[in-house]
Amino acid sequence: MVITRTRIQEKNRSAILDAGLEVFSQYGFRGTTLDQIAEAAGLSKPNLLYYFPSKEAIHTELLESLLETWLDPLHALDDGGDPIGEILDYVRRKLEMSRDFPRESRLFANEILQGAPRIDDNLRGELKTLVDEKAQVIRGWIATGKVAPVDPHHLIFSIWALTQHYADFDVQVRAVLGGADPFPGAQAYLDQVFRTLLRP
Amino acid sequence: MVITRTRIQEKNRSAILDAGLEVFSQYGFRGTTLDQIAEAAGLSKPNLLYYFPSKEAIHTELLESLLETWLDPLHALDDGGDPIGEILDYVRRKLEMSRDFPRESRLFANEILQGAPRIDDNLRGELKTLVDEKAQVIRGWIATGKVAPVDPHHLIFSIWALTQHYADFDVQVRAVLGGADPFPGAQAYLDQVFRTLLRP
DNA sequence: GCGTGATTTGACCAACTGGTCAAAGCTACG
DNA sequence: CGTAGCTTTGACCAGTTGGTCAAATCACGC
Secondary structure, three states: OOOOOOOOHHHHHHHHHHHHHHHHHHHHHHHOOOOHHHHHHHHHHHHHHHHHOOOHHHHHHHHHHHHHHHOOHHHHOOOOOOOOHHHHHHHHHHHHHHHHHHHHHHHHHHHHHHOOOOOOOHHHHHHHHHHHHHHHHHHHHHHOOOOOOHHHHHHHHHHHEEEEEHHHHHHHHHHHHHHOOHHHHHHHHHHHHHHHHHHH | OOOOOHHHHHHHHHHHHHHHHHHHHHHHHHOOHHHHHHHHHHOOOOHHHHHHHOOOHHHHHHHHHHHHHOOOOOOOOOOOOHHHHHHHHHHHHHHHHHHHHHHHHHHHHHHOOOOOOHHHHHHHHHHHHHHHHHHHHHHHHHHHOOOOOHHHHHHHHHHHHHHHHHHHHHHHHHHHHOOOHEEEEEEEEHHHHHHHHHHH
16 A cells, blocks of 8 residues: 655655754653644644544654664664774764754653553564674674674664764763864764774 | 751651653753652652752753762863873773662653753863863873873773763664673773783 | 625634642651 | 640642644645
8 A cells, every 4th residue: 555645745754853863862752742743743723633543642753763773873783894893983974863853862761751551562573683683793802802802782782872872961071171173083983993993 | 046856857858869760861950840759759749849840940950960960970080190091990890880879860861852051051061071171190100101002082082982882772782682781881981992902 | 887696714612731839738757 | 634846638720731623725737
């Protein structure tokens, strides 16, 4: 079954999703109102509900498309590549996502802070499977002496923490830096951290 | 002016603050209702408002007492101590706070995610001052060759990110680990990360 | 330019929200 | 005891919330 959509539908649906991302990522699901989304999207509230059946539906669609793209960089971690280069590339890609898609990062953070009520299954299923698989790859690299021995799970957590921090805690980081763009410095610092950590 | 309080006041005020911490840290300010707090505290809503003038007042009091204690570990970073030992101790203390006071960490994360509307001044003022001061201490250690050359600001950010991650993203971390306690492993991993990073 | 289906909206609703208030209940102290 | 002041609550209020609906408006192929 193919969903056909007019140009108007295309335009308004994406305006709503963009507005929803903006507001949900700041206030979380419960803290967001349909009126806020409607205003950000430049539509009336009943018009919102012509395109989406409920507030929940907007949030669900955002979360789903987020999860899809969120793990792409980890998927790309290649068993056959140069180990340290692969990991440093992963860090770079994740940091770029924090820079280019901070709202998506915050939407995810909000969901987790609330106890992940809507994506708990995904975390325990798809995510865990993927992480376990990549942890095995890293273990292989360690076994052959190409990477210093580290706990692969905590290594992955630390990459998430360090990169997402620059999106999720952006205001704090910029406040401390006096407003300067943190990303160039972050890139260099993270490179240094993981290079020294992983050198065998 | 000394505020005197009866035992009942003492007990109920702290029950409300505890309940508020529980709910605010999960749903943020806007996403939290007085009824939720009242139920968690085991009081009626009017009774809540007998002890605090408004929802805002509960939140403000929580944030203030949080900020006070949140930076204590950083204050303790001692110019005169053993450089690498001082930094590793700071990491340890911050990780212990994530383990023992995860709700406080999440309350703070929620506030920052929302753009820090209530603590922006504090971030740009007190926090920035303290961080700049400690960054100077670290720069001194680097200059005398006691610590490898790293960007001190990003070093501090990375300590915050790595330790708070275990509180703020607890459900995700445990989902991936299959429910196991992450903290012993985190402690060992973070020790390793900063030891290798900072060794001159 | 006309008609049909897509789009938009004002008016509306019940439930919930933060907050008030007067009256009732309770407690400590003389 | 008794009572003055502390504590608790049911009833209430105005504003907000997610969501509905019928009617009005619009866009597009014929």
